[in-house]
Amino acid sequence: LTAEMIQKGTWRTQEFKEYNFNALGAIPSGGHLHPLLKVRTQFRKIFTQMGFEEMPTNNYVESSFWNFDALFQPQQHPARDAHDTFFLTKPATTTTGVPEEYLQRVKDVHQNGGYGSIGYGYSWKLAESQKNLLRTHTTAVSSRMLYRLAQDGFKPAKYFSIDRVFRNEAIDRTHLAEFHQVEGVICDRGLTLGDLIGVLHQFFSRLGLPKLRFKPAYNPYTEPSMEIFSYSEELKKYMEVGNSGMFRPEMLRPMGMPEDVNVIAWGLSLERPTMILYGIDNIRDLFGHKVSL
Numbered sequence: 001l002t003a004e005m006i007q008k009g010t011w012r013t014q015e016f017k018e019y020n021f022n023a024l025g026a027i028p029s030g031g032h033l034h035p036l037l038k039v040r041t042q043f044r045k046i047f048t049q050m051g052f053e054e055m056p057t058n059n060y061v062e063s064s065f066w067n068f069d070a071l072f073q074p075q076q077h078p079a080r081d082a083h084d085t086f087f088l089t090k091p092a093t094t095t096t097g098v099p100e101e102y103l104q105r106v107k108d109v110h111q112n113g114g115y116g117s118i119g120y121g122y123s124w125k126l127a128e129s130q131k132n133l134l135r136t137h138t139t140a141v142s143s144r145m146l147y148r149l150a151q152d153g154f155k156p157a158k159y160f161s162i163d164r165v166f167r168n169e170a171i172d173r174t175h176l177a178e179f180h181q182v183e184g185v186i187c188d189r190g191l192t193l194g195d196l197i198g199v200l201h202q203f204f205s206r207l208g209l210p211k212l213r214f215k216p217a218y219n220p221y222t223e224p225s226m227e228i229f230s231y232s233e234e235l236k237k238y239m240e241v242g243n244s245g246m247f248r249p250e251m252l253r254p255m256g257m258p259e260d261v262n263v264i265a266w267g268l269s270l271e272r273p274t275m276i277l278y279g280i281d282n283i284r285d286l287f288g289h290k291v292s293l
C-alpha cells in the first residue's frame with residue numbers, strides 16, 4: 001500500500017495480504033560512543049587514578065599572553081605567525097586582565113632575562129600579547145592554572161587537560177587543523193628530571209606502553225625537554241608518543257612561584273592513540289567536517 005495508491009484510489013482494485021499484527025518491527029541500530037570520547041574517558045581514568053585534577057579548558061579562544069608570552073615564547077617566534085596560529089578578527093584583542101606587576105615581570109624577562117637567563121633582547125609589545133587566538137595548545141590553560149597557584153600561595157598540585165587545540169597548518173591524512181591535546185602537569189618543591197621520567201613510565205605503562213625511550217628536544221617553555229618514544233610490539237619499532245619537559249624559570253618566577261618549586265609536564269594527542277587503538281588510518285574517519293563529535 002503506497003501514498004500514490006491512496007491518492008489515486010487504485011488500492012480499491014488491489015489484493016492485499018492480511019496485516020500481521022504480530023510481526024516484529026526492524027530492530028533500530030543502537031547509537032555508538034565516539035572512539036575519541038571512549039579514549040578520552042580512558043585517559044581521564046588514568047589521570048584520576050594517579051591523583052590528577054582536570055583543568056577548566058572550556059575556552060577555545062585565548063589571549064596571546066597566556067598562549068605564548070606567559071610561557072616565555074618570544075613575540076617574533078615563528079609559531080606566533082598567522083600561518084601557524086588562528087588569530088581572531090572580532091574581537092581581535094582583549095585586555096587580558098592580568099595585574100600590571102605581572103605584565104611588567106613578563107615584559108622584563110622577555111627583554112632582559114633574569115633568573116639566570118639573558119632574555120631575548122627585543123622590545124616586548126603589550127598589544128602583541130593582547131591579540132586573541134584559538135589556543136594552539138592546552139599549555140595555555142596550564143599557564144593560567146600555575147599563575148593562580150603561585151598567587152594563591154603555592155601548594156603541590158597535579159593537573160591534567162584533554163581538549164581541542166587549533167593549528168593553522170597544512171592538513172593531511174593524519175593531521176587536521178585541530179586536534180585534542182592531552183597534557184599532564186605536576187608542580188612541587190624539588191622535582192627533578194628523574195621524577196618526570198618516573199611519572200611518564202607510570203602514565204604510559206597504564207596505556208600499555210611500558211618500554212619508553214627519551215630523546216633531547218626543544219620547546220620554548222621547557223628546559224630540558226624530551227621527546228618520548230615507546231616500542232610498539234606490532235609495528236616492531238619505536239614510535240613517538242609525546243613530548244615533555246620542565247617549565248623554565250623564566251616562565252615560573254615571573255608568576256611568583258617560589259625558587260625551589262619546579263613544574264614537570266608532558267603532552268600527547270588523543271587522535272593518535274585512538275587511531276592506533278581502533279585501527280583507523282585516516283583521521284577524517286575519526287574527526288573533521290564529515291564526522292562531528
Ligand SMILES: COC[C@@H]1[C@H](c2ccc(C#Cc3ccccc3)cc2)[C@@H]2CN(C(=O)Nc3ccc(OC4CC4)cc3)C[C@@H](O)[C@@H](O)CN12
Nearest residue numbers: 181222240241242243244245265266267268269272273276
Ligand atoms: C602538532 O602535532 C603534535 C602532535 C601531538 C602532540 C605533541 C606534543 C605535545 C606536547 C607537549 C608538551 C611538552 C612539554 C610540556 C607540556 C606539553 C602535545 C601533543 C602528538 C604527539 N604524539 C602522540 O600523541 N603519539 C601517540 C601517543 C600515544 C599513543 O598510544 C597508543 C596506545 C598506543 C600512540 C601515539 C606523537 C606523534 O603522533 C606526533 O606526530 C603528533 N603529535
